[in-house]
Amino acid sequence: MTKGKPALRSAGSISFGPEGILFIADAKSASIHAIATGDTEASKASPVKLEAINTKIAGMLGTTADEILIKDIAVNPISKHTYLSVSRGRGPSAIPVIVRVEDKDKLIVLDFNHVENSTAILPDAPEDKLVGQGRRSSNKRLESITDIAFLDDRVLIAGLSNEEFASTLRGIPFPFKSVEKGTRVEIYHGAHGRFETKSPVRTFVPINIGTEPHLLAAYTCTPLVQIPLKSIEPDAQIIGKTIAELGNRNRPLDMIVYNKEDNVFLLMANSSRGIMKINAQSIESFDKIEKRVEGGQSAGLPYETINSWKGVVQLDQLDDQHAILLVRADNGSLDLVSRPLP
Amino acid sequence: MRGRRCFFDDMNAKHYKPFVTLLTAFCTHTLSAVEIQWIQPEGASAPARVIASEIDGLSHPGSTFAKGWKSYLKVYVVTDAFLSNEKPPPVLGSCELSGAAITFTPRFPFSNRVTYRAEFQLPESHTESDNLYERKIHSTWIPGQEKKAPNTEITQVYPTADYLPENLLKFYLTFSNPMSGGYVYDHIHLYNELDQEVELPFLELEEELWDDAMMRLTLFIDPGRIKRGVKPLEEIGPSLVNGERFRLVIDEDWKDASGIALKRAMEKSFHVIQPDRQAIDPIKWKIIAPKPDTCDALVIKFGESLDFALAQRLIEIFSSEGDWINGSKRLESNETELHFKPDSHWKKGDYTARVQMILEDLAGNNIGKSFEVDVFDDVQRRVYSKSTDRNFSVR
Numbered sequence: 001m002t003k004g005k006p007a008l009r010s011a012g013s014i015s016f017g018p019e020g021i022l023f024i025a026d027a028k029s030a031s032i033h034a035i036a037t038g039d040t041e042a043s044k045a046s047p048v049k050l051e052a053i054n055t056k057i058a059g060m061l062g063t064t065a066d067e068i069l070i071k072d073i074a075v076n077p078i079s080k081h082t083y084l085s086v087s088r089g090r091g092p093s094a095i096p097v098i099v100r101v102e103d104k105d106k107l108i109v110l111d112f113n114h115v116e117n118s119t120a121i122l123p124d125a126p127e128d129k130l131v132g133q134g135r136r137s138s139n140k141r142l143e144s145i146t147d148i149a150f151l152d153d154r155v156l157i158a159g160l161s162n163e164e165f166a167s168t169l170r171g172i173p174f175p176f177k178s179v180e181k182g183t184r185v186e187i188y189h190g191a192h193g194r195f196e197t198k199s200p201v202r203t204f205v206p207i208n209i210g211t212e213p214h215l216l217a218a219y220t221c222t223p224l225v226q227i228p229l230k231s232i233e234p235d236a237q238i239i240g241k242t243i244a245e246l247g248n249r250n251r252p253l254d255m256i257v258y259n260k261e262d263n264v265f266l267l268m269a270n271s272s273r274g275i276m277k278i279n280a281q282s283i284e285s286f287d288k289i290e291k292r293v294e295g296g297q298s299a300g301l302p303y304e305t306i307n308s309w310k311g312v313v314q315l316d317q318l319d320d321q322h323a324i325l326l327v328r329a330d331n332g333s334l335d336l337v338s339r340p341l342p
Numbered sequence: 343m344r345g346r347r348c349f350f351d352d353m354n355a356k357h358y359k360p361f362v363t364l365l366t367a368f369c370t371h372t373l374s375a376v377e378i379q380w381i382q383p384e385g386a387s388a389p390a391r392v393i394a395s396e397i398d399g400l401s402h403p404g405s406t407f408a409k410g411w412k413s414y415l416k417v418y419v420v421t422d423a424f425l426s427n428e429k430p431p432p433v434l435g436s437c438e439l440s441g442a443a444i445t446f447t448p449r450f451p452f453s454n455r456v457t458y459r460a461e462f463q464l465p466e467s468h469t470e471s472d473n474l475y476e477r478k479i480h481s482t483w484i485p486g487q488e489k490k491a492p493n494t495e496i497t498q499v500y501p502t503a504d505y506l507p508e509n510l511l512k513f514y515l516t517f518s519n520p521m522s523g524g525y526v527y528d529h530i531h532l533y534n535e536l537d538q539e540v541e542l543p544f545l546e547l548e549e550e551l552w553d554d555a556m557m558r559l560t561l562f563i564d565p566g567r568i569k570r571g572v573k574p575l576e577e578i579g580p581s582l583v584n585g586e587r588f589r590l591v592i593d594e595d596w597k598d599a600s601g602i603a604l605k606r607a608m609e610k611s612f613h614v615i616q617p618d619r620q621a622i623d624p625i626k627w628k629i630i631a632p633k634p635d636t637c638d639a640l641v642i643k644f645g646e647s648l649d650f651a652l653a654q655r656l657i658e659i660f661s662s663e664g665d666w667i668n669g670s671k672r673l674e675s676n677e678t679e680l681h682f683k684p685d686s687h688w689k690k691g692d693y694t695a696r697v698q699m700i701l702e703d704l705a706g707n708n709i710g711k712s713f714e715v716d717v718f719d720d721v722q723r724r725v726y727s728k729s730t731d732r733n734f735s736v737r
Contacts, residue, residue, distance in 0.1 A: 012548070012549050013549075027549060028554065055421070055430075056430070056431055058419065059418065059419045059421075059430045059431045059432075059433065060431045060432070060433065060434050061433075061434065061449075061450050062417070062419060062433040062434070062435075062448045062449075062450050062451075062452055062453065062456070062458075063419065063450075063453050063456055064419060064421050064455075064456055065421075067453065067455070067456075069523075069524045071548065071549075072548075087524075088450055090522040090523050090524045090599075091520050091521070091522050091523070091556060091598075091599025091600075092520045092552075092554065092555055092556040092599060093599070095450060097450075107431070109434055109449070139655065140553035140554065140558055140651065141553075141651070141655065142551075142552070142553060142554060144547060144549035144550070144551055145549060146547060146548070146549055160547070160549075160551070162551035162552065162553065162560045163560065163649070163651040163652055163655065164649075164652060164700045164702060165511055165512065165562060165702065165706050165713075166700065200545070200547075202547075251542075251546055253548075271546075
């Protein structure tokens with residue numbers, strides 16, 4: 001990492017690594033930035049209740065709530081401060097901004113003019129190497145990064161191109177060196193009775209199953225798939241184990257894994273089922289889903305719906321007992337609130 | 343109470359758009375001469391900074407008053423959201439002191455669509471009154487009121503064909519100017535032939551699939567909503583149905599990057615036909631070679647519509663020596679033909695059209711591989727080659 005100003009052109013998904021290092025997915029420059037926030041003092045989580053945080057952040061940035069987008073939230077596990085990745089503006093010259101929440105309701109807009117940072121550039125689609133710079137610069141191809149997470153020694157990135165319908169899952173070792181190519185992950189959609197190679201990963205979360213690190217990935221029309229971390233190698237074709245089929249009217253938005261009373265739970269925010277709490281303890285021994293699931297029902301791991309948590313658009317774990325949520329209130333404002341984990 | 347107009351540098355005045363200044367009372371001599379000016383450079387549609395000048399008391403640098411100068415001038419966004427008691431947060435920025443004036447420069451440029459209020463407020467200890475209104479002056483900048491005419495439209499919806507397969511995978515929308523994102527799916531609707539809106543037909547992603555300039559948007563039809571086999575999907579139907587007509591409608595209230603709505607709504611009506619589960623086979627393509635010593639177009643006829651973006655990006659022309667031939671590409675006849683015009687004259691000889699295997703037709707089938715792989719088919723471990731060639735000669 002070198003001290004300076006990272007060339008941040010956009011900020012989407014964010015996630016924390018070790019020692020207060022914040023990873024930022026920058027789809028516009030097809031890169032992941034690692035930034036040392038310096039926020040390394042351990043502390044307890046404060047309860048958070050920031051109503052209309054979108055209006056407040058917009059006010060600080062000199063604009064109105066309809067001119068900003070809150071793209072993601074992530075909690076620094078050391079300081080328990082919540083960070084938000086924000087787009088100031090909604091056009092091509094939108095400015096990426098990272099905001100930190102301190103104490104109960106103090107908002108700090110971070111300044112990256114002089115920080116320790118390093119950048120990993122995601123490789124172009126392989127076929128772009130065929131021709132020279134001139135052609136590549138006229139490419140309209142961009143890869144959207146749908147989710148990132150740090151696990152063990154690498155940053156995991158789920159991406160989707162804006163042209164070919166191909167979704168990628170990559171592991172980039174951190175500290176950054178060179179970036180590996182995409183990994184093709186094949187999964188089996190329980191409800192559709194077929195192999196499906198192409199669905200993009202919407203959101204994923206690292207989880208230890210037994211002693212092995214895995215990813216739980218949620219795909220569109222929500223099958224939930226378990227992928228061993230060690231199988232995510234360049235050009236690998238992996239069969240992910242479908243462990244839940246949650247019905248096809250869903251858009252999974254965000255997931256966290258937490259422990260409570262000796263159980264491991266998965267909490268998933270999705271578009272139409274609200275918040276689902278799934279007991280993940282038995283994943284290890286769970287039989288994979290391969291047969292067709294009838295009637296659009298759910299199959300696989302048992303779950304419950306947390307009815308009182310409505311309108312959740314983002315979530316992350318705040319500490320052992322609490323989650324931090326970005327909730328869209330009835331009047332349209334976005335509130336940042338902490339709540340006890342269910 | 344005295345009314346006072348805010349003004350700005352004379353040299354900028356003639357291009358300045360109207361605004362309104364409100365002034366409140368001031369009862370101490372310290373505020374009697376203070377003026378707030380919005381500095382708007384020539385040609386700019388919003389101020390660059392704001393200056394509070396003639397501040398009596400700053401000329402005594404050692405005084406407590408002078409030492410506290412950084413906190414006196416603040417700017418706020420004026421919006422309905424803060425009508426209640428709660429004070430909005432001040433706009434982030436930095437203050438500079440110069441003589442008897444404080445200049446506030448925002449950290450992010452002021453917007454030409456937002457109303458701002460600059461407040462110069464004295465600390466309590468320097469006024470004779472506790473009344474807040476008597477130790478504060480403010481000035482409001484209001485954006486220019488003239489309505490800008492809509493200037494942006496949708497130039498095309500791809501695929502352009504009127505008959506589309508039931509397992510269509512995506513649409514591309516192209517715009518004449520950069521657009522604004524964030525809520526794109528609110529502006530895009532798919533209606534069936536009963537004029538009912540199809541629920542959630544598209545893959546709705548937080549990270550929308552724009553190109554860099556935000557003039558092209560990719561819409562994927564949710565693969566979970568593409569009809570497979572004979573049985574219908576449960577719970578929620580397929581997005582498209584063979585034999586029926588559909589309309590893709592784009593609302594005109596979708597704003598472009600300047601905040602102005604589109605010129606007009608856009609509608610594409612189309613018929614849905616049977617699904618396409620056939621892989622692309624370049625061997626079946628028809629190539630019409632150009633004549634030597636011309637810049638005539640090489641024409642490749644696919645025999646079917648292909649993906650608008652990929653057919654242009656994934657086909658390249660090489661000479662027999664392996665030199666890449668530079669030129670411009672265009673798709674014609676509802677994306678069933680690629681026309682390639684070289685930058686330099688064709689020379690006599692053999693050429694290769696190299697096509698990447700990830701090329702897609704409208705249903706997402708690739709070369710040699712269809713979109714779906716049936717588990718009951720014999721699924722060999724696939725060996726992926728990257729590209730395939732079609733050779734042609736210029737004679």
